[in-house]
Structures are given as C-alpha cells and as structure tokens.
Amino acid sequence: MSAGCLKPTEPSPAQPREGIWQSTVLGHSIENRPIELLTAGSGPDVVLIMATIHGNEWAGTPIVNRLAEYIAGNPAMLEGRRVLLLPVANPDGYAKKIRHNVRGVDLNRNFPADNYQTSDRHGDSALSEPESRALHELLLKHRPARIVSIHQPLVCIDYDGPAEGLARAMGRYSELPVKKLGGRPGSLGSFAGESLGIPIITLELPPNEERLSPDALWARHGRMLMAAVTFPKEPPMRYPCDGNRVLKPKELD
Numbered sequence: 032m033s034a035g036c037l038k039p040t041e042p043s044p045a046q047p048r049e050g051i052w053q054s055t056v057l058g059h060s061i062e063n064r065p066i067e068l069l070t071a072g073s074g075p076d077v078v079l080i081m082a083t084i085h086g087n088e089w090a091g092t093p094i095v096n097r098l099a100e101y102i103a104g105n106p107a108m109l110e111g112r113r114v115l116l117l118p119v120a121n122p123d124g125y126a127k128k129i130r131h132n133v134r135g136v137d138l139n140r141n142f143p144a145d146n147y148q149t150s151d152r153h154g155d156s157a158l159s160e161p162e163s164r165a166l167h168e169l170l171l172k173h174r175p176a177r178i179v180s181i182h183q184p185l186v187c188i189d190y191d192g193p194a195e196g197l198a199r200a201m202g203r204y205s206e207l208p209v210k211k212l213g214g215r216p217g218s219l220g221s222f223a224g225e226s227l228g229i230p231i232i233t234l235e236l237p238p239n240e241e242r243l244s245p246d247a248l249w250a251r252h253g254r255m256l257m258a259a260v261t262f263p264k265e266p267p268m269r270y271p272c273d274g275n276r277v278l279k280p281k282e283l284d
Contacts, residue, residue, distance in 0.1 A: 036274045038192055038234075041209065045178075048215055050070045050103050051071045051072075051086055051103050051106055051109070052070065052071050052099060052103065052116075053069070053071070054067055054068070054069055055067075055068050055070065055072045056068070057117075057165040057169055058161055058162070058164065059161060060121070060122045060123040060132065060133075060161060061123055061132060061133050061160070061161060061162075062122075062123045062126075062133055064122035064123055064126065065122070066117070066119070066120065066122060066162060066165050066166075067117075067118065067119070068115060068116070069099055069115070069117075069118070069170065070114070070115055070116075071099075071102060071103075071106075071109055071113070072109035072112050072113040072114055073108065073113055074110065074111040074112040074113055074242075075076065075111065075112075075113075076111055076112035077112065077113045077114075077115065077173055077175040077176050078113075078114055078115065078175055078176060078177050078178075078179075078259065078260055079115040079116075079117065079170075079173070079175065079177075079178045079179070080095055080114070080115070080117070080178075080179045080256060080259065080260070080269070081095070081116070081117035081118075081120050081166075081178070081179070081180050081181070082094065082117070082118055082120065082142075082180070082238025082246070083118070083119045083120055083121055084120040084121050084127050084138050084139050084162075084166075084180060084182075084183060084219065084239070085121065085124065085130045085131075085137075085138075085139060085183075086121045086123065086124020086125040086126070086127060086129050086131070086132075087124065087128050087129055088130070088181075088182050088183040088236075088241075089119075089125055089128075089241055090181070090183055090236050090240040090241040090243070090248060091181025091182070091183075091234070091236065092118045092119055092125070093245035093249070094181065094245075094248050094252055094253065094256060095116050095117070095118040095181070095256075096118055096214055096245070097248070097249040098116065098118050098249075098253065098260075099118075101249075101253065101257070102114060102260070105267060107265075107267075108191055108260055108261060108267065110148040113173075114260060114284070115173060115175065117166075117169075117170070120138065120166060120180075121138055121162055122162075123162075124138075124280060129273070131152070132160055132162055133172045134160065135151065135152065136152065136153065136154045136159065136160050137152050138151060138162050138163045138166075138220050139158060139215070139217075139219055140152065140153040140154070140156045140215065140216060140217040140220065141153060141158060141159060141160050141163040141165065141217055142157060142158070142163060142219055142221070142222035142223075143157035143158060143167070143217075143222060143224060143226070144157075144214070144215050144216070144217050144218065144221035144222035144226050145221070145225065145226055146214060146215075146216045146221050146225075147216060147221075148216040148217060152217065153217050154217075157217060163212065167222075170223060170227065170229070174229075175229060176229070176230070176233075177194065177197055177229065177231070177259065177262065178219075178229055178230070178231040179201075179231075179232045179256065179259045180220070180231065180232070180233055181233065181234045181236065182233055182234065182235050182236070183235060183236045183237065183238055183240060183241070184235065184236065184238030184239075185212070185235035185236060186207060186208075186235055186236070186237045186238075187207055187208050187209070187210040187212070187214045187235045188201055188205065188207050188208070188209045188210065188232060188234055188255075189210055189211065189222075189232065189233040189234075189235055190201050190209070190211060190224070190230070190231065190232050190233070191214055191220035191223070191224025191225060191231050191233070192220075192223065192225060192227075192228055192229055192231055193224075193228065193230050194231055194232055195209075195211075196262075196263070197230050197232060197259065197262050198232055198249075200258050200262050200263065201232065201234075201255045201256075201258050201259055201262075202255075203258065204255045204257075204258050205232075205252065205254075206267070207235070207236075207255075212233070219231065219233075220233050222276040230260065234255075254266060
C-alpha cells in the first residue's frame with residue numbers, strides 16, 4: 032500500500048475535541064451510537080459542515096475532523112460566525128460500511144421535503160428514523176446560513192436552494208465541477224434548500240477517496256471547505272498542509 036493511503040475497512044473515527052470546540056450529542060442511532068456535534072464560535076453567521084449521512088461514503092469524515100483542527104489553530108476564521116461540524120451523521124452505517132441505517136432506510140431520503148415519497152427505502156414516514164430526526168432538530172434550532180454535506184462518488188459540487196454563489200466560490204478552490212443535479216425525494220438538499228430556503232451544497236467527492244489518508248484528503252479538499260466557512264469572504268491563503276505555500280484560486284470557466 033502506498034504512503035498516503037488507508038485500507039477502505041479502516042475509516043478514521045470522529046475524535047473528541049478540546050479547546051475552542053464544544054462537543055454535544057444530538058441524539059443516538061438505532062444501535063445507540065452517539066451523533067456528535069462540534070460547535071465553535073458565537074457569531075450570527077452559522078455554517079454547518081457534515082459528512083457520512085451515507086455510511087459507505089465516509090471520505091468526508093476525516094476531512095471534517097481536519098477542518099476542526101485547522102480552525103482550532105486559526106480561530107480568526109470564527110470572527111462573526113459559529114461553525115457546526117457533524118463528522119458522522121449515520122454512525123451505524125459508518126460502523127458497518129453500509130449506505131443506509133440499520134433498518135435499511137436511506138437517511139438522505141427521510142426528510143420532510145415537499146417531494147418526500149414514502150417507501151421501504153425512504154421510511155414509513157418522513158423523520159421516521161432517529162438519525163434524521165436529530166439532524167432535523169439541529170436545523171430548526173440553529174438555522175444555519177449555509178450547509179455543506181459531503182458525499183461520494185458523483186464528482187461535483189451540487190447545490191440546492193439559493194446556493195449557486197456558494198458553489199462557485201467553493202469551485203474556485205477545487206477541480207470538481209459545479210453542477211445542478213436536481214433534488215432527490217426527501218433528501219436533505221430538497222428539504223434544507225427548497226423547503227427551508229437554506230443554501231446547501233452536496234459535495235460529491237470522487238469514488239475510492241476513502242482509501243486516501245487524512246493528509247491527502249485535506250490537501251485535496253481542505254481549501255474548498257475553508258471557502259465554505261468564510262463565504263462570501265476569501266478563505267485564509269496559507270495552505271493548511273504547507274504553511275509556506277500560498278493558495279491562489281483557479282480561474283472560473
């Protein structure tokens with residue numbers, strides 16, 4: 032195995048945080064695993080970055096953990112804002128490497144969006160699952176100004192709601208194309224973006240990126256997540272993995 036790679040059976044778990052981060056438990060999964068939220072800052076601009084609502088798409092979890100570490104070392108990013116990080120939205124699926132929760136429900140089809148459709152895979156009703164209820168309560172309590180949910184493997188920066196500007200800003204720091212894929216029934220994108228009017232990005236990383244090390248993932252995608260946090264301002268220009276290298280945004284098409 033080359034340096035910078037991990038076996039796909041060895042995901043990096045969410046780690047407890049110290050210092051600026053406050054850890055709270057939003058709720059518990061069906062198998063009683065905690066759904067951990069990390070919160071820092073107290074400003075009015077609230078941003079939510081989350082990963083692994085599909086348990087077999089867990090490349091985002093180490094990126095969110097690295098973002099927490101970077102913000103802890105660069106607290107100026109919190110000026111005027113509050114950052115919410117949810118490293119693992121589907122802890123049972125994450126533990127078992129499966130897309131759904133342990134009842135076979137796709138949590139990203141279980142939200143009370145206008146386009147919700149009842150089915151075995153989507154749940155008997157919207158918010159039938161404890162994991163989706165915990166996230167729903169988080170949205171209603173904190174009302175984030177923007178959301179990024181990290182997925183795989185469609186290789187794009189997808190957006191719902193009034194989020195095209197955010198998608199373009201993130202795209203300046205990524206090779207991933209900006210695309211509008213369209214809302215899925217009962218998805219978080221449909222609910223937050225269309226029903227609540229919150230700008231939301233579904234960040235689709237390439238397939239097999241869970242094989243990369245946390246360092247490699249952060250080097251590839253960290254600056255894009257920093258841009259989401261500081262939007263509409265530019266992110267810090269010092270690269271988090273190399274303090275002497277200055278980032279320059281790529282030209283938009």
